[in-house]
Amino acid sequence: MRANLLTRTLVGVTALAGIAAGALAGASTGFAAPVPASQPAASSVVAAPAAVDxxxxxxxxxxxxxxxxxNNDWGYNGAIDGQLGTASWMAMQRYLRFNDGYTGPIDGIVGSGTISALQRALRGDYGYTGGIDGIAGSGTKAAFARFADDMWEEC
Incomplete structure (x- = not known):
């Protein structure tokens, strides 16, 4: 009878341990943190042009x-703040349209058409000797600085 009682106790303890182990195994997956939603590797949003250039x-x-x-009626009415943003470039595009063959939209975006017209403007009096390629390289930037110095003197 003792063997029978010992066997029942051992079976009960084993069953209880099995139930507890199963509950713990179920809890480990049931209470796990949710899997985060997958994110795209690259954004499909198109980058906006820089607000200041x-x-x-x-x-x-x-x-x-x-x-x-x-002061020269190119339509700039913004702040004189040293930040050439959209309004500054729209006024510059008006100047370039009138003087240097800019044919693009007056949108304030400093794209290749704006740069090409600027390069034409800088070619004569401001020492730009590079190609009219629409890329604002070091030669374009140096000539643009000379242009701005000249405009500063008029102001």
Whole structure:
């Protein structure tokens, strides 16, 4: 009888251990943190153009250019803050359309059409000797700085 009681106790303890182990195994998956949603590796959003593009001009030169754009009726009415943003470039595009063959939209975006017209403007008096390629390289930026210095003197 003792053997029978010992066997029943051992079977009961084993069963209880099995139930507890099963409950713990179920709890480990049931209470696990949720799997995060997968994220795309690259964004499909198109990058917006920079809001400010001084093309290498420092504060002094950029404020001089803004002052000149304002005083010479190119439609710049923004702040003279040294930040060549959309309004500054729209005024510059108006100037370039009138003087240097800019044919693109007056949108304030400093794209290749704006840069090409700027390069044409800089070719004569401001020492730009590179190609009219629409890329604002070091030669374009240096000539643009000379242009801005000249405009600052007028302001």
């Amino acid at each position: 001084n093309l290498g001009l420092n504060y002094h030169r950029a404020t001089g250019l803004q002052c000149w754009l304002h």
